[in-house]
Amino acid sequence: ALPVESIKSLSDQHPKPSDLHFQYGTAGFRTIANTLDSVLFRVGIIAALRSKRLDGRTIGVMVTASHNPEPASSYDDNGVKLVDPRGEMLEASWEVHATAISNAPTSDALIEVLQSLVQTAKIDLSKPANVVYARDTRPSGPALVAALEDGFKAMGATARDAGVTTTPILHYFVKAINTKGTKYSYGDDSEEGYFQKLSNAYKKLVAGKTPQPPLIVDCANGVGALAGENLKGYLGDALQLILENTSTTTPGALNNACGADYVKTSQKLPPSLANILQPGQRGCSLDGDADRLIYFYLDDRGVFHMLDGDKIAALVAAFIVELVKVAGLEDQIKVGVVQTAYANGASTKYLAERLPVKCVSTGVKHLHHAAERYNVGVYFEANGHGTVLFSQPTIDTLAEYQPSTPAQSRAVEHLVSLTELINQTVGDALSDMLFVEVVLSHKSYNGEEWDSLYVDLPNRLAKVSVPNRNAFKTEDAERRLVSPDGLQSKIDDLVNRYQGGRSFVRPSGTEDVVRVYAEAALRAQADELAMRVAGLVY
Ligand code: NG1
Numbered sequence: 001a002l003p004v005e006s007i008k009s010l011s012d013q014h015p016k017p018s019d020l021h022f023q024y025g026t027a028g029f030r031t032i033a034n035t036l037d038s039v040l041f042r043v044g045i046i047a048a049l050r051s052k053r054l055d056g057r058t059i060g061v062m063v064t065a066s067h068n069p070e071p072a073s074s075y076d077d078n079g080v081k082l083v084d085p086r087g088e089m090l091e092a093s094w095e096v097h098a099t100a101i102s103n104a105p106t107s108d109a110l111i112e113v114l115q116s117l118v119q120t121a122k123i124d125l126s127k128p129a130n131v132v133y134a135r136d137t138r139p140s141g142p143a144l145v146a147a148l149e150d151g152f153k154a155m156g157a158t159a160r161d162a163g164v165t166t167t168p169i170l171h172y173f174v175k176a177i178n179t180k181g182t183k184y185s186y187g188d189d190s191e192e193g194y195f196q197k198l199s200n201a202y203k204k205l206v207a208g209k210t211p212q213p214p215l216i217v218d219c220a221n222g223v224g225a226l227a228g229e230n231l232k233g234y235l236g237d238a239l240q241l242i243l244e245n246t247s248t249t250t251p252g253a254l255n256n257a258c259g260a261d262y263v264k265t266s267q268k269l270p271p272s273l274a275n276i277l278q279p280g281q282r283g284c285s286l287d288g289d290a291d292r293l294i295y296f297y298l299d300d301r302g303v304f305h306m307l308d309g310d311k312i313a314a315l316v317a318a319f320i321v322e323l324v325k326v327a328g329l330e331d332q333i334k335v336g337v338v339q340t341a342y343a344n345g346a347s348t349k350y351l352a353e354r355l356p357v358k359c360v361s362t363g364v365k366h367l368h369h370a371a372e373r374y375n376v377g378v379y380f381e382a383n384g385h386g387t388v389l390f391s392q393p394t395i396d397t398l399a400e401y402q403p404s405t406p407a408q409s410r411a412v413e414h415l416v417s418l419t420e421l422i423n424q425t426v427g428d429a430l431s432d433m434l435f436v437e438v439v440l441s442h443k444s445y446n447g448e449e450w451d452s453l454y455v456d457l458p459n460r461l462a463k464v465s466v467p468n469r470n471a472f473k474t475e476d477a478e479r480r481l482v483s484p485d486g487l488q489s490k491i492d493d494l495v496n497r498y499q500g501g502r503s504f505v506r507p508s509g510t511e512d513v514v515r516v517y518a519e520a521a522l523r524a525q526a527d528e529l530a531m532r533v534a535g536l537v538y
Pocket residue numbers: 026027342362363364381383385507508509510511515
């Protein structure tokens with residue numbers, strides 16, 4: 001039976017604020033840190049129940065607010081996400097359970113919701129509960145983790161503290177723990193195991209290549225600085241990393257005028273790198289939990305150029321397609337790409353000329369699931385979150401394949417090393433960074449040559465506050481509105497007046513706003529189109 005007494009007494013120490021409604025969205029629960037205590041306690045309970053439901057397999061819990069800033073005030077954000085046993089996002093039906101549990105007004109109501117979940121989800125409470133959890137560097141983290149631990153305690157779960165680490169490393173742990181000792185072992189379930197795996201694969205992939213010039217890494221003053229320092233040690237001379245924005249203990253520094261979201265949103269170099277990045281040199285920015293990556297460089301005239309998730313997708317997808325071809329596996333291994341509506345139209349065009357491309361709704365779970373339908377599925381959001389998934393049959397094909405020429409043999413070895421280099425559980429800035437470096441070194445590309453694969457269409461992203469964002473309903477992978485009535489045809493009329501025009505409107509899943517995206521052949525036109533569509537929405 002449910003340990004009602006221990007849940008109740010601990011729940012009384014983590015009361016739900018009566019005036020707040022919580023929602024498990026695309027980023028888990030994310031809101032102002034000092035309102036999240038009851039949510040964290042309850043997430044501890046949910047993780048334990050989810051583990052019991054899955055026969056004691058280990059569930060992950062990550063405490064982070066990713067790229068959100070951390071102002072030194074009571075308004076700093078934090079958040080929490082659950083990770084399913086294969087290292088993937090929580091199954092959608094449990095997002096609904098998590099929302100219901102987080103909103104039960106009292107301890108008694110909480111018990112009732114939990115009892116009914118145990119019934120409907122057929123949870124065998126006699127099964128063990130195993131959890132692994134971690135947090136990013138936010139100052140609000142330790143108190144929230146303490147509340148989470150009370151949730152584990154209330155359920156009698158066995159919980160392993162992975163300390164302060166990146167979101168993708170936590171996902172790696174979950175998969176490594178759940179595959180330990182099986183023929184599908186994902187790696188040793190330790191940080192050493194993770195860094196060993198990545199750095200060994202990297203070294204194999206660049207063996208014999210001229211070492212790349214040093215890479216500047218903007219760590220967003222977050223946990224990526226700690227992981228980056230570690231990775232540096234494992235890479236040795238194979239790749240020289242210069243870590244910047246590593247002040248993980250300076251209040252308010254996290255994601256402040258630096259990091260992947262700053263670069264992508266403002267399309268600017270972080271001011272802190274102004275005297276560091278030299279013309280021609282490559283740099284990249286991680287976000288606050290190191291699951292997003294954006295590259296950039298300065299041209300000879302010192303002008304800043306950004307290489308976002310779309311450019312990364314173009315670079316790596318074309319590389320994989322080429323390796324598959326050289327290996328002689330074209331007929332057996334189908335490579336495909338998944339994007340969202342935010343992908344730059346020029347990237348979609350470039351990719352679609354080379355391989356199948358699918359567009360899905362915003363949110364990693366949509367991208368991940370669509371990518372799983374290919375033998376090798378590449379997915380990247382324009383904001384720099386993405387990875388590559390190799391299906392198990394494809395990994396088996398690679399292992400069993402008998403190449404007939406040295407070139408085929410090399411290509412197959414590279415593909416196998418890529419399956420080890422790439423964190424296949426979730427987007428991973430450090431793993432993606434090494435992947436990009438591999439391709440640049442194989443192609444002998446500098447930033448400018450990579451950038452010239454295609455030319456981005458000028459684009460503008462705007463947000464509009466509206467009384468009720470839920471009035472905005474979409475279809476066709478969020479590219480068209482079905483409500484409010486008549487709005488889509490007005491947008492269509494506007495778009496038709498702009499050369500190369502494209503625009504769409506959708507409600508954000510993480511903020512109380514409606515987002516407007518527009519692109520057009522010319523900068524001024526993209527800006528104008530975005531402004532006029534925003535005018536229709538408001
Ligand atoms: P919303 O707020 O639903 O647009 C944002 C990002 C997504 C994704 C999620 C989860 C944009 C335009 N949207 O979603 O790509 O990263 O956050 O973190 O970047």
